[in-house]
Amino acid sequence: MTNTLLEIKNVSRTYRNVGGMFSANWFTKKRYNVAAVNGVSLTVNRGEVVGLVGESGSGKSTLARMIMGLENPDSGSVLINGLDIHPCSGQQLRQIRRSVQMVFQNPYAALNPLQRIDAAIVEPLTNFETLNQGQRQSIASAALKDVGLPQRLLHAYPHQLSGGERQRVCIARALTLKPQLLVCDEAVSALDKTVQAQVLTLLRQLQQRHGLAILFISHDLAAVNQLCDQLLVMRQGDIVERGNCDQLLSHAVDSETQKQLHPYTQKLLQANRFLEGVR
Numbered sequence: 041m042t043n044t045l046l047e048i049k050n051v052s053r054t055y056r057n058v059g060g061m062f063s064a065n066w067f068t069k070k071r072y073n074v075a076a077v078n079g080v081s082l083t084v085n086r087g088e089v090v091g092l093v094g095e096s097g098s099g100k101s102t103l104a105r106m107i108m109g110l111e112n113p114d115s116g117s118v119l120i121n122g123l124d125i126h127p128c129s130g131q132q133l134r135q136i137r138r139s140v141q142m143v144f145q146n147p148y149a150a151l152n153p154l155q156r157i158d159a160a161i162v163e164p165l166t167n168f169e170t171l172n173q174g175q176r177q178s179i180a181s182a183a184l185k186d187v188g189l190p191q192r193l194l195h196a197y198p199h200q201l202s203g204g205e206r207q208r209v210c211i212a213r214a215l216t217l218k219p220q221l222l223v224c225d226e227a228v229s230a231l232d233k234t235v236q237a238q239v240l241t242l243l244r245q246l247q248q249r250h251g252l253a254i255l256f257i258s259h260d261l262a263a264v265n266q267l268c269d270q271l272l273v274m275r276q277g278d279i280v281e282r283g284n285c286d287q288l289l290s291h292a293v294d295s296e297t298q299k300q301l302h303p304y305t306q307k308l309l310q311a312n313r314f315l316e317g318v319r
């Protein structure tokens with residue numbers, strides 16, 4: 041078995057949109073194209089934590105959706121364990137999806153308000169396996185323990201939980217399928233700083249405990265720095281910088297080496313320093 045878990049080769053995705061209702065384009069049905077992802081290649085190794093940062097609209101979520109098999113690329117390939125996922129369908133796609141799970145930004149929208157936490161946690165697994173009540177309870181209970189939540193929450197409803205607790209439940213739910221890769225799209229952005237730090241620590245622990253690889257999409261360089269080994273910087277659908285997270289981020293204080301960075305990465309680091317100064 042090779043060390044490469046996810047390999048993205050020259051992937052592109054363009055959206056063809058009709059203009060908005062009140063624009064001239066809508067009446068003429070003129071279309072305009074948005075090249076959301078433009079020839080991106082990257083690899084994520086087993087157990088590696090990779091940060092993906094970049095300006096809003098640079099194509100990070102589009103890339104994440106293609107990794108999850110929720111959207112097809114126009115060209116290029118997404119390989120998980122060496123298998124190109126986009127020509128796959130049916131049972132084969134379901135099995136591949138099992139090894140890649142996602143945690144979304146908003147833990148409030150991600151949980152069904154009418155479903156108890158134990159049911160929410162085991163739900164993904166019931167798509168693959170038939171479980172009796174006892175098995176459901178013991179899996180949900182172990183998953184809750186894994187993410188550091190008390191057992192009393194098993195029978196609670198989402199509205200009875202805080203944002204941080206809900207996000208832990210979402211992580212527990214994603215982990216019940218024992219994925220090899222966890223894609224976190226702005227997974228801590230909606231949480232306050234202390235809860236953010238707790239969830240980041242939890243992700244690190246889970247990564248070490250389960251040998252999980254994580255693709256961590258974020259706008260927050262401090263969070264990325266705390267969690268990630270590798271860093272990718274995306275701009276206008278392309279990856280403009282990649283390298284060791286520590287080294288890239290420490291270039292912010294080294295004016296000599298900073299010159300080697302892409303101008304956008306330099307701006308990002310400057311903006312980050314400015315914000316840290318303001319805090």
Ligand SMILES: Nc1ncnc2c1ncn2[C@@H]1O[C@H](COP(=O)(O)OP(=O)(O)OP(=O)(O)O)[C@@H](O)[C@H]1O
Nearest residue numbers: 055057074076094095096097098099100101102103
């Ligand atoms: N379903 C869609 N239909 C049309 N255009 C889309 C669609 N999804 C995304 N786009 C466009 O593709 C580009 C990339 O969007 P994407 O959501 O991937 O950006 P992002 O990097 O995740 O941004 P953010 O940091 O704000 O979440 C944007 O210009 C967006 O408007």
Ligand SMILES: [Mg+2]
Nearest residue numbers: 100101102225
């Ligand atoms: Mg996004």
